[in-house]
Amino acid sequence: MSIASLAFALFVFALLCVYYVVGRVARDGQWMVLLIGSLGFYALQGTPVTMVVLVSVALVTWLAARGLKRLDEVAAAKRKDASDRKDKKLIKQRYQRHKRVVLWGSLAVCVAILSYFKYWNVLLCYLRVTDDPTSLGILLPLGISFYTMQSMGYLIDAYNGTCDIEHNFARHLLFVSYFPQMIQGPINKRSSLGPQLFARRRMDVQDIRRGLLRSGYGMLKKVCIANVLGGTVSKLLTSLESPAMPGSLAAYAVLLYSIQMYADFSGGIDMVEGVSELFGIRMAQNFKQPYFSTSLANFWQRWHMSLGAWMRDYVFYPIAVTRPFRSLGKWGTKRLGKQVGRSLPACVANVIVFTIVGIWHGIEAHYVAWGLFNGLIIAFADLLKPVFDKAARLLRINREAALFHAFAIVRTFVVVNIGRYFDCIPDLGVAVSALGRTFGSFDAGAFGTALSTTGISYPAFCGVPPLVLVVCLFVLVVSVLYERGTDVREAIMGWWLVPRLALYVAVGVAIAVSFGLETVSGGTFLYANF
Secondary structure, rough: OOOHHHHHHHHHHHHHHHHHHHHHHOOOOHHHHHHHHHHHHHHHOOOOOHHHHHEEEHHHHHHHHHHHHHHHHHHHHHHHHHHOOOHHHHHHHHHHHHHHHHHHHHHHHHHHHHHHHHHHHHHHHOOOOOOOOOOOOEEEEEEEHHHHHHHHHHHHHHHOOOOOOOOOHHHHHHHHHOOOHOOEEEEOOOOHHHHHOOOOOOOOHHHHHHHHHHHHHHHHHHHHHHHHHHHHHHHHHHHHOOOOOOOHHHHHHOOOHHHHHHHHHHHHHHHHHHHHHHHOOOOOEEOOOOHHHOOHHHHHEEOOOHHHOOOOOOHHHHHHHHHHHHHHHHHHHHHOOHHHHHHHHHHHHHHHHHHHHHHHHHHOOHHHHHHHHHHHHHHHHHHOOOHHHHHHHHOOOOOOOOHHHHHHHHHHHHHHHHHHHHHOOOOOHHHHHHHHHHHHHHHHHHHHHHHHHOOOOOOHHOOHHHHHHHHHHHHHHHHHHOOOOOHHHHHOOOOOOOHHHHHHHHHHHHHHHHHHHHOOOOOOEEEEEE
């Protein structure tokens, strides 16, 4: 059941009706409606095995969190009975060790489950046990990366005492399986999503209107841009396997991929965020106009924000404060200066984090290279910041000027797209070759001839129908308005009826026409593969 289908719309409508009816007659029943709906949705998407995996991850993290809570209670009672301060300290240390065993043991189980389904096929292929990674029949359960990381985040928060422990397994299962987040996130925190899931709600017309607008905008991006460009992008990227293809074609393929990826991922997120808003529940923000970023670090603060926040809270900070990293900072200060000593631990931690981000996408070499590229660029930008600052002063560059801001946006977009070569081209050797041709033999004059050999649809428009260009321009205008602080949905809801209806009709017609133009299945999402 695709979230861009009539079946999904009917499912949401029926669940919405039951949800608000139950809210009027039962004090504490709406979350049960969401749980039944979420499990039903997931059952329709997968197999009994995938349902068992989902419940298993939820059960492991629920039991572990309760175990951590119990250890805290026992330790507190024993410390209360102890009269000597030294004994109290020993009790605290002993039970802290027990808690670490529970934490790391349960995290290991979650990582093992995720790794088996996500990496085992590919790993055996690398070890030449099998030539075909699909021959083993191990299918990736829908959303496993997202709900596993969300569950692990809850467990770490429980260990740190920064969230309430859930004693009801059914309620915890809802937090893990809430259906709008199951396709491609976002990765939510228990402290923010949990209270919303279990609150009693009455229908709010404003929530309904805002949710429908956001879902419609997401569908516009997904159907009219991502789905229409999908086939073209696939053919262009495949053609890069030939070393005869010029660098201009490689650059064009990666550019279209960046547009498709943004429309697909952010469009899908807008759709599910909008659906969640229909129930009065706001999930974690995942995008904030990422292509208006002024640095690569800033890009990762705007793109897949919930993944970035997860990595920051549960990987970067814990690594950066460890004794080896503190020692690295002291060494850097002593040998290389205060600035380097302050930046070096964070830079190394960033490289580790982005290597993990690359592996999260897949253990194939091109994903690891993509993660390393991002981590190293951010690390060197931080280390060389004093050099850049000094150069700007010497050259009298006003970094607050609009022209420099525009330059920073373009520069960042170019850097992001250089990294995309390793993201979208599955063969690392081909990716390196295509990148080398882009800078070494761009050959713009051969672009048209090379494009004609790829077999793309709409060759007269370089594979991009005019409707896609119009929708891209519309998305750009909306993004600029959001970047300037305008609440576009609120503004549209304040329009007169006639122009508002005209906009809705135009969007509806564009989506309907695009269903006839799309070159990939409307139910597939690029990030659902991760």
